[in-house]
Amino acid sequence: MPELPEVETVRLGLLGVLAGKRIARAEAYRPDLRVALPENFAARLQGRRILGLERRAKYLLARLDDGWTWVVHLGMSGRMTTGRIGALPPIDIHDHVVVKTEGNMEVRFRDPRRFGLMTLIRTDDVALHPLLVDLGPEPLSGDFDGARLAAALKGRRTPIKAALLDQRTVAGLGNIYVCEALFQAGISPKRLAARVQGERAEVLVAAIKAVLKKAIAAGGSSLRDHRQPSGELGYFQHSFTVYDREGKPCPGCQCGAAQSGGTESGAAKPGGIRRIVQGGRSTFYCPRRQR
DNA sequence: ACGAGAACCTGTTTGC
DNA sequence: TGCAAACAGGTTCTCG
Numbered sequence: 001m002p003e004l005p006e007v008e009t010v011r012l013g014l015l016g017v018l019a020g021k022r023i024a025r026a027e028a029y030r031p032d033l034r035v036a037l038p039e040n041f042a043a044r045l046q047g048r049r050i051l052g053l054e055r056r057a058k059y060l061l062a063r064l065d066d067g068w069t070w071v072v073h074l075g076m077s078g079r080m081t082t083g084r085i086g087a088l089p090p091i092d093i094h095d096h097v098v099v100k101t102e103g104n105m106e107v108r109f110r111d112p113r114r115f116g117l118m119t120l121i122r123t124d125d126v127a128l129h130p131l132l133v134d135l136g137p138e139p140l141s142g143d144f145d146g147a148r149l150a151a152a153l154k155g156r157r158t159p160i161k162a163a164l165l166d167q168r169t170v171a172g173l174g175n176i177y178v179c180e181a182l183f184q185a186g187i188s189p190k191r192l193a194a195r196v197q198g199e200r201a202e203v204l205v206a207a208i209k210a211v212l213k214k215a216i217a218a219g220g221s222s223l224r225d226h227r228q229p230s231g232e233l234g235y236f237q238h239s240f241t242v243y244d245r246e247g248k249p250c251p252g253c254q255c256g257a258a259q260s261g262g263t264e265s266g267a268a269k270p271g272g273i274r275r276i277v278q279g280g281r282s283t284f285y286c287p288r289r290q291r
Numbered sequence: 292a293c294g295a296g297a298a299c300c301t302g303t304t305t306g307c
Numbered sequence: 308t309g310c311a312a313a314c315a316g317g318t319t320c321t322c323g
Contacts, residue, residue, distance in 0.1 A: 003316060034299075034318075058317080076317050077301075094301085113300045115317055158294060167318085174316055223316065224303080243316095280296070282314085298320075305313070 002074040004139065004172030005215035005236065006226045007058045010080050013229030014107065015053055017082045018062065021101040022049045030096040034075060035117040035131075037097075044120060045070065045099060057135050057171035061126060069123045071131070075115030081108045082229040107229070135171040139208050144170060146202030153193040153201065160196050160204075161189035161278050173208065176221055176243045179284050181208040183242045183252070188290040189276075189283045214239065242284040246275040250286040 002010070026045035031037040038044070049065040062070040074080075081088065085106045091098070097109040097118055109118065121129050136152065137144040152169045153160070163169050164178045173181070182189050184207035187200060196204060220226050220234035223244070227233060237244075241251045249257035249272050256272020276283050 006316075073317085075300095076315070112302065113315090113317095115300070156293090162294085165317090176316060221316075226316075279294095294323095296320105296322085299318090301315100303313105303315085305311100307309105307311090 002058060002078065002220070002226060003174035003177050004055075004058060005177070005212055005218075006220035006234065007060060007074060007172075008055055008216050009220040009226075009228055009234060010074070011053055011055045011060055013082065014060075014080060017101065017103070017105045017107060017229070018050045018099075019053050020050065021103055021105075023047065023099055024102045025100040027098045028096065029091070029098070030114075033096060033111065033114050033117045034073075035119055037118060038120055041118070041120070042097070044068070056126075056132060057138070057167060058174075059132065063123060064120075067123055068120045069126050071117075071119050071121050071126070071129075072109070073117045073131075075111055075113060075117070077113040077225045078109065078111035078116035079225050079227055080229045081110065081227070081231065082106065083231075134168050136166075136168050137170055139170050139172055139212055144205060144209075146198075146205050149205050150197045150201035153196050156193040158193050159189060159278055160187060160191045160193045161283055163193035164208075165279075165281075170208070172212070175281055176240070177208070177211055177215065179243045180211045180241060183285060183290060184211060186252075186290055188287070189278060189285050191291070242273050242286065245273045245284060248273050250289055252286060252289040255286065255288050 023045050026042040028037055028042040051063040051065055054061045058073060060072040064070055083106055085100055085104045088106055092110060094112040095108050095110045099107045137148060153163055156163050161178055164173050185204040187204060215236040218234055218236035219228050221236040222233040223237060271288055273284055274287055
């Protein structure tokens, strides 16, 4: 499910419930996530106060008052739900961790596919931890710019699509936002990464930042699993230009759109959004507009 | 060392 | 209708 905008949406939704609050009770129902929960995980959360809630790439980082950081990754299908204790539905078989705060609020981590993880890392060591140490720059930060991206892509003989999904290049993008950013930048997903340099890299960086900001403002994209912790849907999926739009008209060059003037023929110009598979994942793009 | 592909796991959608 | 295959927003391991 979640790429950077969805994780940021979850962080914002959890802030009011968790930041500054003490964990009165924690329960772990299932330890075998992608990375197994540490020993005594729930007991180690219990009684701790959460000093702050941050995000690095697709990781949520809850700073605890004992020098440890509670690290969360939502994987593909992970979801956080908040509610007043007693007001939430019965525990589901895919609810793996439940936290109750002194404010009588409950936070549930649900992840059917169990590609997500939770763990505890010493706060001083978070940046150097194996899970996070190789992450590239935060895309919305000042040190992610055209020159930095161009340098990261130099010499890489893989399609730009694959290079952007690689979290070492830039951290936080996933399949949706890579497709959307490449469309906005007018760059073909098949273009060799090493051939995205100079002005092209500048344009791509600007597109990445713009798409992510718009998506965060929309509360992320709700396709299947993503919800804001309050339960509300994100709505950026309504703004997709190419993702999951195979055969639809290109919003940039209008290829594939119905012929103008023809009120009944329904004839369409050739073209439209195309779906291809790269590295086993769907890529959506406009072959005319993206070169 | 790098890149491509498989693997991890469950649920839902699609196609015959 | 029913069953099987394909597919899903991520990451990591293995192989060539």
